[in-house]
Amino acid sequence: MRVLRGINPLYLAFMLVSFVSGVAGALQAPTLSLYLTREVAVPPFWVGLFFTVSAVAGIVVSMLVAKRSDSMKDRRKLILFCCAMAVANALVFAFSRHYLTLITLGVLLTSLASVAMPQIFALAREYSDREAKEAVMFSSVMRAQLSLAWVIGPPLSFMLALNYGFVTLYLVVGVMFLITMLLVGFTLPSITREPGLMQSGGMPVSGWRNRDVRLLFIASVIMWTCNTMYIIDMPLYISSTLQLPEKLAGVLMGLAAGLEIPVMLLAGYLAKRIGKRNLVLIALAAAVLFYIGMVSLTSRNALLYLQLFNAVFIGIIAGIGMLWFQDLMPGRPGAATTMFTNSISTGMILAGVIQGVLSEQYGHVSVYWLALVMAIVAFALSTRVRNA
Template structure:
């Protein structure tokens, strides 16, 4: 029973760790180092750039050794080191260096967890269920972060991160022990264990899927970031309706992830991605036309479906198409980073007189539709590659 709780506990703890840090990092920089808004922007930009590089190099290193849990242990140790350094340094440049050098690698705990799940042969539903637990953590993390900041300030958040890191180290150490015992019990098969088989997709299909998911992530980030302004300025509603809409979508994400994960064990992942993209297009078109709060809330199930497919099935699809459980998971995580960057220019469209704020969501619908087109072309490219591969009948592209 305890062994079965290790993965869910680890997912919850890692999810809480970053759900606390992400919304609180700007406040930590402002309160502990008197950073201005511009200073915070540059520091966070450098930090995210360092995280981007770390999420490519370290997972690839872990792939070569097929060793993900020890890297997770290292992430926990680095988190404690990061919290200690941020609590003791007094200048913003030193804090920024710590965020890049230590914070970037420390942020890979979740990536390594999903890489470990892929490497050990977890099903799509298991991976999606684990991703749903992280969504639960993100539902509670930001409110908890604001509570801690209001009570104990920036140092309080750093102390909470240290506690979570210690718990992460403990759960990961238990997972390492359990994994070693499982390998010892299956010693004959362990010597001949090979990397998980990958469908013959080809570089063209992989590049198309990467492009499609950057667009999906960009439009999702745009809708989430822009919702408050849109609700108050264009719809003329109280700001609480934006919070209610986003809260409804977040609450629906968890069951959506679990349902779609089970469908992923039976249905082609590319097909599910296409369904999620269609849900996204419908959602953005609905947002562009909505005038009442009831319709705004009625659209949120489409938002939840679209996000669940992108975050749940998308991760598994990357793990199938790209060799290396760590690198593929890291690349998927980076589509969110790149998408967040692209969301800025999309939101800027709202300043154009001919488009206005409703045009932002029309642009999201068009970009999501373009992503759907890339997925369709990728399916055809994967099918062509599979038909030209001798083992295609044994390993059809999903």
């Protein structure tokens, strides 16, 4: 592969930073709903509310930080600050079981910590542009590191939480972010940047007025709502409704992440040949099949096999979705990327509310029935977006 030619230490450093920080996130996220249910002892609605508040805070903080990041001479300082907030956040979750503290201080620290990964990718894009590397494949390989991290993270997360407790889990998360800080500080380059591409830090009006961009944004929100509802609800659905071992949830997440790696790289290879629009439609068709399986199949093996469709769905939209936005907004990659990331955050907000209400009022399986309908709607909307 061309991306493997001329490997240098900085290239490997970006891959390692992406992987280590990805593992840290993959340790914390999968068991959060179980943590709130068991350790903090709150009902499903308050679990969903926590995810919603986190998403809203994440949007606000990312918009504010985006403006600041464009004026900083060294993006690494911001990444280091965010990683330090991640360490503090891990300590809060390790030693506090007070819901109000977690949904205020914990959410604030989480929001600041979540900025680190986009900034790492922004620094990587600047580095690839400066070195005349193939930015698409460079970004794809970095995203593959995140998927690899999610192969390892979820099973390890459940193992640590169930066998050693959540204090141990969050202390390990803190150590991983400390390692990330060291890697960023001592291995990543300082790059002089051109004027920022995301001056507004939010959704550009001209992009929203574009019919194709608007339709894709709505479809993307729906896609990420479906996926986030699944991530929030699945560990609870596995244990409380299907009466399957809780550790299976970690295995399912890890398996899906592992399958996403070849899907993601293959999608990057096929994008120029069959088009990004067709790839996203394939992903949504896989999503429809996945959620049909979730409402109709209950055995351990069936759930494992279903992860292939889940991996095709997420593996494609996570990378190709962003590139499709960029194609529809030529010359404005920063604004296009902001719209894509905002669609993810908006989906998280909706997912937190919907999952909490549905699971508490109608049971966990109702979440997947709605996800099935929403996936069909997203497919229909995407067919109306042109292939730029």
